[in-house]
Amino acid sequence: MGTLVLSQVARSFGNVVAVRDVSLTVPPGTTFGLLGPNGAGKTTTMRMILGVLVPDRGTVTWNGAPVDGRMRRRFGYLPEERGLYGKLKVKDQIAYFGRLHGLTAPDDERKAAAWIERLGLGEYANRPCAELSKGNQQKVQVACAALHDPELLILDEPFTGLDPVNAEVLLETLRALRAEGASLILSSHQMWQLEELCETFCVIADGTVRASGTLPELRAAWPTRVVEVQPAAPALRAVLDATPSARALPQAASPDALSYEVAADADTAALLRRLVAAGDVTRFQRVEPSLGEIYLRAIGEVA
Amino acid sequence: MSVLGVIFGAEFVRRLTSRPFIFATLIGALGIVLIAVLPRVLGGFGADSGRVVLAGERTLTTTARSLLAPDFSVTAVVPDLPAKPTLAFLDAHGKASSAALLTRDARGIRVTVYARDPSQFRSAFARDLAPLQVALATGVPVAAVRSHLSVPVDVRGVGGPFADESAAVAAKGIAYLFVFLIYLAILLNAQSIMAAVAEEKTSRIAELLVATVDPTVLLTGKILASAATGFIQLGVWIVVGVLSGNAVTTMFANGSHGSGAAQAAGAMGPLAVSPGVILGFIAFFLIGFVQYSVLYAAAASLINRTEDLGSVAMPLVFPVIVGFILAQLAIENPNAGNVVAFSQIPLLAPFVMFTRIAVGAVPAWQVVVAIVINVAAAALFAWLAGRVYRVGLLLYGRPPSLRQIVATLRA
Numbered sequence: 001m002g003t004l005v006l007s008q009v010a011r012s013f014g015n016v017v018a019v020r021d022v023s024l025t026v027p028p029g030t031t032f033g034l035l036g037p038n039g040a041g042k043t044t045t046m047r048m049i050l051g052v053l054v055p056d057r058g059t060v061t062w063n064g065a066p067v068d069g070r071m072r073r074r075f076g077y078l079p080e081e082r083g084l085y086g087k088l089k090v091k092d093q094i095a096y097f098g099r100l101h102g103l104t105a106p107d108d109e110r111k112a113a114a115w116i117e118r119l120g121l122g123e124y125a126n127r128p129c130a131e132l133s134k135g136n137q138q139k140v141q142v143a144c145a146a147l148h149d150p151e152l153l154i155l156d157e158p159f160t161g162l163d164p165v166n167a168e169v170l171l172e173t174l175r176a177l178r179a180e181g182a183s184l185i186l187s188s189h190q191m192w193q194l195e196e197l198c199e200t201f202c203v204i205a206d207g208t209v210r211a212s213g214t215l216p217e218l219r220a221a222w223p224t225r226v227v228e229v230q231p232a233a234p235a236l237r238a239v240l241d242a243t244p245s246a247r248a249l250p251q252a253a254s255p256d257a258l259s260y261e262v263a264a265d266a267d268t269a270a271l272l273r274r275l276v277a278a279g280d281v282t283r284f285q286r287v288e289p290s291l292g293e294i295y296l297r298a299i300g301e302v303a
Numbered sequence: 304m305s306v307l308g309v310i311f312g313a314e315f316v317r318r319l320t321s322r323p324f325i326f327a328t329l330i331g332a333l334g335i336v337l338i339a340v341l342p343r344v345l346g347g348f349g350a351d352s353g354r355v356v357l358a359g360e361r362t363l364t365t366t367a368r369s370l371l372a373p374d375f376s377v378t379a380v381v382p383d384l385p386a387k388p389t390l391a392f393l394d395a396h397g398k399a400s401s402a403a404l405l406t407r408d409a410r411g412i413r414v415t416v417y418a419r420d421p422s423q424f425r426s427a428f429a430r431d432l433a434p435l436q437v438a439l440a441t442g443v444p445v446a447a448v449r450s451h452l453s454v455p456v457d458v459r460g461v462g463g464p465f466a467d468e469s470a471a472v473a474a475k476g477i478a479y480l481f482v483f484l485i486y487l488a489i490l491l492n493a494q495s496i497m498a499a500v501a502e503e504k505t506s507r508i509a510e511l512l513v514a515t516v517d518p519t520v521l522l523t524g525k526i527l528a529s530a531a532t533g534f535i536q537l538g539v540w541i542v543v544g545v546l547s548g549n550a551v552t553t554m555f556a557n558g559s560h561g562s563g564a565a566q567a568a569g570a571m572g573p574l575a576v577s578p579g580v581i582l583g584f585i586a587f588f589l590i591g592f593v594q595y596s597v598l599y600a601a602a603a604s605l606i607n608r609t610e611d612l613g614s615v616a617m618p619l620v621f622p623v624i625v626g627f628i629l630a631q632l633a634i635e636n637p638n639a640g641n642v643v644a645f646s647q648i649p650l651l652a653p654f655v656m657f658t659r660i661a662v663g664a665v666p667a668w669q670v671v672v673a674i675v676i677n678v679a680a681a682a683l684f685a686w687l688a689g690r691v692y693r694v695g696l697l698l699y700g701r702p703p704s705l706r707q708i709v710a711t712l713r714a
Contacts, residue, residue, distance in 0.1 A: 050514040052697065069517050073306070077514040083507030088317075099309040100515045144511065 009058030076150035086130030310524025359405030591653025604695030
């Protein structure tokens, strides 16, 4: 168990700046979601954590000490670009990565067998990896990354290419790893999966951190809230229009509803009282921003 | 077990059981058997070209028949030949390769040869029949002339590395064979490392590997495993070479033909190779192996498709071939100025310096200097290759330009 801290790390490739300035902290046992559009610098950040790339500037520390090769063997990694030794049998492949991470016989084979069982790969254990479907190969890679009970597991787009059934198997596996106390760093474009798994998020765009924190913290920093009111009666609309800072949204949740954006600190209780006084209100809802909305705003896709 | 040990073990087993390795070992062994056997077998074929029909007056053909015995087998003796002998005529007379008409004029005998292959025979007939010419001119009996023409020559060493002619010839043969082995082992194994690195890169497993282990350790493990399997391969080839050489020597014990390779094969008894040569072989094989392997691995880390292997391998095959050719020159002139210089130059030294050690007395300081220069060069290549390898493994898309590679090395 340890704390990962990235402090002002930067990395360029020639004239291309991949990571401009990223600082983040992953406390022990945290599941950390790394979000960002393609080319934002997520993979480069992950590679710097793993020592695959050396930062041009800044530091990466684990429990306060610079990350070295010995520490990295206690990490696990599932890169976005998957790869396996095609001719090697599934069980041998998994055990080999276990040994690379410091497992010795017979632990390597015992744990490989356990992971094969856990991920439902039993019937493929003695088959060369090249003969497996893409989804099953991905499960083998997950086993290679997690076999040695890593203290920190970094997964770059782990759900890409998985069908819903296998995605659920992976989700369940990651929940179990989280329960066992491992710190997880995940990147994904599947917001609901991140929202389901992660406690802390960091949105990166153009190589810089645009937003970070837990979902409540990110929501607390969100400047507005949406208020949905039913029915879409003219009297209720008039109350909303008269509310300072309220702005009608072009699309409501249903044709019979009114959607308005109000300031985050607006007194919604008072608003509800005014609405009730103006007419029959069948539904009043203060909608918290979703992770997707926070993400889109953070990367500048929406105002 | 250390990470290096894990990588070494896995790579060793993977390489030893890989089809290309087994195939290359078998092909190499077959090549060595052919090198040992072919010259002798071809020498045997040469006997067929010595079948000759003799024509002319009986006194001349009788004497000529005995004089030609070492090189020719006379299939028929006839008083005269047709005006224009044909292939059918040769076929009809014991499938001879040639027909020789012996005539006499004022200057002595004259031989006219009608041959299937006119490029042969001139010197053999001239040499073998010279005693007859002298006998006819002087009246001295042919046997006496023949005896006088034979000059016993005994070549001995003058304090050099070899006591006599046979030792020197054997040493050249050994040099030839062992340099060939170094050439074959470096070329096959370095290319096999290249294929393995390319496979890891193109299968995209490289990123997972370098995130787990230091790329330098990964590269070192690969090269050590490859060197170990390379030694096993060499061991197989040397055993095959010794066995086939001994077998050939036994089978052709009375033969007179033989090239350097065949003589080498024949001389390859267990006691024929000195410990110094064996040490030189091990040292320069290892040095050469490391120098080439790291460069091949670095080059392979830059490609994106296995189809591109050939283009990046080409510049690296060139010094291997040049080194092998220079080694052939060094066999005959081990102490020529340019050979001495080449024997110090990295990438060439493994071939040239080993050859010099095998065929001549190389001053110890030159060997030491060559080892120092080449070990330093191997370390430098390994360092440079490690940097290229580290970056190259993660480079996808367009192959990097030379400028980008240089920038990587400077970074």
